Amino acid sequence: MAKENIEKKDMSLDDANRVRVLSPGMMVFKRFIRNKLAIVGIVIIVFMFLFSFVGGLLNPYSQSQVFYTTEQILKDYAGATAIDQYQIYQADGTKLPSDIYSKTLIAASTGKYVFETRDGSLLGLGNVGEGVYRIFSLEEVNMLLKKNAAYDEAVAAGENFFTDKDGKTYIFQDNGDPFPAVYEATEMGVAAMKSFTPYAKDAKFSYDFYCGALSAIADGEKSFDADGKTYSVDGDVIMDGASEVALVSDVNFNAANAGVFISPAYKEAAMNAIEAGQSSFTFADDDGTEIEYRIENKNGQYTFRRFQETRVIDTYARPSAKHWVGTDANGMDLLARLMYGGRISLLIGFVVIFIEVFIGMIIGGIAGFFGGWVDNLLMRIVDVVYCIPTMPLYLILGSIMDYYQASATTRIYMLCVIMAVIGWVGIARIVRGQILSLREQEFMVAAEATGISTYRRIFKHLIPNVVPQLIVFASMGLGDVILAEATLSFLGLGIKYPAASWGSIINAVNDSYVMSNYVFVWLPAGVFILLTVLAFNFIGDGLRDAFDPKMKR
Amino acid sequence: MENILEVKHLKKYFPIKGGFFGGVTGSVKAVDDVSFTIKKGTTMGLVGESGCGKSTTGRTILRLIEKTEGDIIFNGQDISKLDKKQLRELRTKMQIIFQDPYSSLSPRLPIGEIIGEAVKEHGLVPASEYDQYISNIMKECGLQEYHKDRYPHEFSGGQRQRICIARALALKPEFVVCDEPVSALDVSIQAQIINLLKQLQEDRGLTYLFISHDLSVVEHISDTIGVMYLGNLVETGNTEDIFANPLHPYTKALFSAIPMPDPEIKKDRILLQGDIPSPANPPKGCKFHTRCSQCMAKCKEVAPVPKDMGNGHVVCCHLYDEN
Numbered sequence: 001m002a003k004e005n006i007e008k009k010d011m012s013l014d015d016a017n018r019v020r021v022l023s024p025g026m027m028v029f030k031r032f033i034r035n036k037l038a039i040v041g042i043v044i045i046v047f048m049f050l051f052s053f054v055g056g057l058l059n060p061y062s063q064s065q066v067f068y069t070t071e072q073i074l075k076d077y078a079g080a081t082a083i084d085q086y087q088i089y090q091a092d093g094t095k096l097p098s099d100i101y102s103k104t105l106i107a108a109s110t111g112k113y114v115f116e117t118r119d120g121s122l123l124g125l126g127n128v129g130e131g132v133y134r135i136f137s138l139e140e141v142n143m144l145l146k147k148n149a150a151y152d153e154a155v156a157a158g159e160n161f162f163t164d165k166d167g168k169t170y171i172f173q174d175n176g177d178p179f180p181a182v183y184e185a186t187e188m189g190v191a192a193m194k195s196f197t198p199y200a201k202d203a204k205f206s207y208d209f210y211c212g213a214l215s216a217i218a219d220g221e222k223s224f225d226a227d228g229k230t231y232s233v234d235g236d237v238i239m240d241g242a243s244e245v246a247l248v249s250d251v252n253f254n255a256a257n258a259g260v261f262i263s264p265a266y267k268e269a270a271m272n273a274i275e276a277g278q279s280s281f282t283f284a285d286d287d288g289t290e291i292e293y294r295i296e297n298k299n300g301q302y303t304f305r306r307f308q309e310t311r312v313i314d315t316y317a318r319p320s321a322k323h324w325v326g327t328d329a330n331g332m333d334l335l336a337r338l339m340y341g342g343r344i345s346l347l348i349g350f351v352v353i354f355i356e357v358f359i360g361m362i363i364g365g366i367a368g369f370f371g372g373w374v375d376n377l378l379m380r381i382v383d384v385v386y387c388i389p390t391m392p393l394y395l396i397l398g399s400i401m402d403y404y405q406a407s408a409t410t411r412i413y414m415l416c417v418i419m420a421v422i423g424w425v426g427i428a429r430i431v432r433g434q435i436l437s438l439r440e441q442e443f444m445v446a447a448e449a450t451g452i453s454t455y456r457r458i459f460k461h462l463i464p465n466v467v468p469q470l471i472v473f474a475s476m477g478l479g480d481v482i483l484a485e486a487t488l489s490f491l492g493l494g495i496k497y498p499a500a501s502w503g504s505i506i507n508a509v510n511d512s513y514v515m516s517n518y519v520f521v522w523l524p525a526g527v528f529i530l531l532t533v534l535a536f537n538f539i540g541d542g543l544r545d546a547f548d549p550k551m552k553r
Numbered sequence: 554m555e556n557i558l559e560v561k562h563l564k565k566y567f568p569i570k571g572g573f574f575g576g577v578t579g580s581v582k583a584v585d586d587v588s589f590t591i592k593k594g595t596t597m598g599l600v601g602e603s604g605c606g607k608s609t610t611g612r613t614i615l616r617l618i619e620k621t622e623g624d625i626i627f628n629g630q631d632i633s634k635l636d637k638k639q640l641r642e643l644r645t646k647m648q649i650i651f652q653d654p655y656s657s658l659s660p661r662l663p664i665g666e667i668i669g670e671a672v673k674e675h676g677l678v679p680a681s682e683y684d685q686y687i688s689n690i691m692k693e694c695g696l697q698e699y700h701k702d703r704y705p706h707e708f709s710g711g712q713r714q715r716i717c718i719a720r721a722l723a724l725k726p727e728f729v730v731c732d733e734p735v736s737a738l739d740v741s742i743q744a745q746i747i748n749l750l751k752q753l754q755e756d757r758g759l760t761y762l763f764i765s766h767d768l769s770v771v772e773h774i775s776d777t778i779g780v781m782y783l784g785n786l787v788e789t790g791n792t793e794d795i796f797a798n799p800l801h802p803y804t805k806a807l808f809s810a811i812p813m814p815d816p817e818i819k820k821d822r823i824l825l826q827g828d829i830p831s832p833a834n835p836p837k838g839c840k841f842h843t844r845c846s847q848c849m850a851k852c853k854e855v856a857p858v859p860k861d862m863g864n865g866h867v868v869c870c871h872l873y874d875e876n
Binding site: 447453 | 720
């Protein structure tokens, strides 16, 4: 421009070019930047934006990333119970009645080895000795026992059954008569208060094995034959040649977790510890590392517990180098959630205000510019919208979205739309009032007199004069929208897990324990909301003062 | 000289809405049967007290307000029958300058745009000449070229009025309604603006309808004068005739209120009694009879008709009835 080329010294003192030309916008800007509070507001908002949008990019964590930590937790490893009931090992292809356990116990303790079970079958126990009994099903026979070598031999051995020359087994019961009653017996199983623990993990034993082993133990024999093999008995251990096959004990072991194999060696170590009255013992696991097991005794039931490394969700972690603000109840990084939540909160604020201004300006503008019945109709609509009670509406809509299980993003969009649809009326009224007063200004009449089109009159003359009020109202309204969003999210109607907003972060404070013990969870979000709303209000105030034409520069 | 504007029996009634259902309960007769003609290149002054319908007359002629009745013939064309498109074309022919130079300029537009906006809108000058054209108009109206980029708030009242004049003249009008263009300005500026208007009239052959309540200004600028009272034109005539020989009692009273610069001259002031009646409920007969010192019985009953007293001096009063 030509006037810029003129040096100031060349001008006369009263040259109008000496005065710098300031457009109304520039003057507003100048007044605005002189308002300290408004600048504070701007700084806060800029910080919030950087924090939310840039910070979210720099932060290595995402908002819904769950963090885990490992902790040493005392966990049950195995349990042991002393066997106080007969363990019955059934012969192949037999079926024992259900009350066999109790009948066996009674028979063994009373010595009345022949008994009738509930289903009417006659059963008998063959006393092998040492608490080992063979179970037979019986059939009464008449048989003379005199001069029967097998019988005499059985009586001499203190047994109550024998195998006769014909290969059949007979059981006899002394019931005070000169001759005991004799029954022909068919083998059904073997009962003893013993359990077998295999040395090999998945080993299974046959009935033959159980029967042979138990008989051998009862008779104090050193070996027995089963399944065509010869096993030797070494104390409690049954050996096949040099390899250990099973451990026989009167304590039952159960692993706490399915699939865990409790080895006989462990069993032995545990038994020794219990017998020695220790409260703990160490046992080397497969890798050879010594692990300490604690023994807990509850009415004869022993539990072996050990410390185990367990992966747990890192909830309510205090602020640390890894999590600068700590983690929340779901083990998510609070700093990341604050950043992403800030995005949502700020974005919702701006989107809602944008929609509100858009609708409000159009409706208010039409009502104000055209007046008459159009104005009347539109303002009645505005009145109706004003009358809608917002909180109940939000509650209903929140539950509707819950019912349809709306996704987090759908919720955000819906929240924006709903808040805007409710909130535009204030702006419409302001715009209408402003336009009504502007319409009567002479520059509008002048525009009409010079034949300027309606479109131009609205957009060149009216709107620019409404914009200042609009900007002030919008910047004040932003704070309100952010507050409303926070309120809704706090009540669980707005943004929902896993998406974050500042309001939903504060939602964690719905129990007093969290409030008093985990201040770092809710305080930052609360402070951010406070600062943001305050900042928008400062900016709004600053803008209002700056736009006020009565304020001189 | 031909008549550029003929106003015949112009009426403008504003409805008064009232009652619960907003029905029309009456009307304000702002302009009630006004007729006059303006010759091309002349200035007609329209005087009268506040609220007598001067401005309404001016704006109704421009169709900024739709008339209730009557004809407005501009250049032989009845403008009340124009459709929107024709009206837009007419806008360039007829312009208006407002009373308040503060509210008549949009505060958010630079001066160049305020003046040139309508020129562009109507495509009056080719785009290549546009800048030069605006600069010329501004110079003509006593503004500097560099004012173009400035905003209204940076100007004084007199300068603003010059901007208003430039805006009106940029459209190359033939006829300009000056709606009290100087009443918001102080006396020295008034003189500048009046002289500017006169200068422009000479240069461009403009016709003015100069509305004012300031008789000395009107006397200075006008060729003919119309005196209005309560929506009626009570007296019209050449400026010299009217000032030398006012006929209507109202005109006489009005002129007696003009301050004289010489304190020695003894003034014979006619003081009007009472207030101006409401235009919503004007008195029967001659509207002035409630305040007239020469009121007769006839005045209260019969409305007077305009009578030509020679040399185009028309008066509307029973005093001059022949019998």
